[in-house]
Amino acid sequence: MTFTIIRADQAGADVRTQMAEIFADGFTQWLHYFSKDRNRIAKAFAHMFVLDQFYVALQDGQVAAMAACTDGTATSVRLDSAQLRKHLGLIRGTFAGMVLQKEFEQLLHNPGGDKCSIEFVGTALPYRGQGAASAIIQYLLQHAAFKEFLIEEVADTNEPAMRLYAKLGFQEYNSKAMPEKHARKNGINRLVSLRYMKP
Numbered sequence: 001m002t003f004t005i006i007r008a009d010q011a012g013a014d015v016r017t018q019m020a021e022i023f024a025d026g027f028t029q030w031l032h033y034f035s036k037d038r039n040r041i042a043k044a045f046a047h048m049f050v051l052d053q054f055y056v057a058l059q060d061g062q063v064a065a066m067a068a069c070t071d072g073t074a075t076s077v078r079l080d081s082a083q084l085r086k087h088l089g090l091i092r093g094t095f096a097g098m099v100l101q102k103e104f105e106q107l108l109h110n111p112g113g114d115k116c117s118i119e120f121v122g123t124a125l126p127y128r129g130q131g132a133a134s135a136i137i138q139y140l141l142q143h144a145a146f147k148e149f150l151i152e153e154v155a156d157t158n159e160p161a162m163r164l165y166a167k168l169g170f171q172e173y174n175s176k177a178m179p180e181k182h183a184r185k186n187g188i189n190r191l192v193s194l195r196y197m198k199p
């Protein structure tokens with residue numbers, strides 16, 4: 001399948017809604033504490049995407065996949081606690097804001113002009129396994145004006161993601177062992193940091 005890759009802020013009115021659905025279906029490990037209702041999650045988080053930091057792969061006008069590419073000095077998402085509380089309720093919304101701000105709004109430790117952080121890579125369920133995520137990342141590797149591409153904190157158990165990045169030439173350069181309690185609970189042993197250097 002061939003995909004058209006464009007920046008999300010140039011993709012039309014419905015892009016934010018479709019990105020939020022990809023997020024709700026793809027990042028459940030962060031989200032199921034706040035609501036089990038996928039549509040509620042999508043509505044609650046749709047506000048957060050900073051569209052000019054994201055690229056999307058389009059197929060027949062639909063968003064098949066998304067990925068952010070930032071220079072690490074500004075975040076690709078911005079959480080608004082009022083929006084979270086509106087959709088998730090006072091307690092869960094407040095809690096989601098506190099927990100996820102720390103997880104999602106991370107800057108690169110040592111940002112520089114030639115480095116990019118790839119974040120929030122996700123493919124819509126009907127398009128999985130058809131090359132959409134590969135297309136978007138390959139586009140970034142070819143067209144984004146950076147030399148070094150980093151993907152931080154991939155769960156070692158996320159086989160689709162680990163294989164995708166390995167296939168595109170990313171290599172592990174760091175990893176963090178998960179505390180044993182977490183490892184037992186969610187099966188993740190390590191969070192892996194990956195890097196691709198342009199030849």
Ligand SMILES: CC(C)(COP(=O)(O)OP(=O)(O)OC[C@H]1O[C@@H](n2cnc3c(N)ncnc32)[C@H](O)[C@@H]1OP(=O)(O)O)[C@@H](O)C(=O)NCCC(=O)NCCS
Nearest residue numbers: 026121122123128129130131132133134154160161163164
């Ligand atoms: C990871 C993810 C983005 C892959 O997207 P995708 O568009 O389906 O990936 P592609 O079709 O481009 O696949 C490229 C390669 O990834 C690997 N891959 C993709 N899906 C896979 C799966 N279910 N199991 C094992 N490997 C898989 C394969 O190596 C594949 O190459 P192949 O088709 O030649 O075998 C998608 O599964 C997803 O959205 N997951 C949920 C969100 C997530 O975990 N994001 C990553 C956070 S770090």
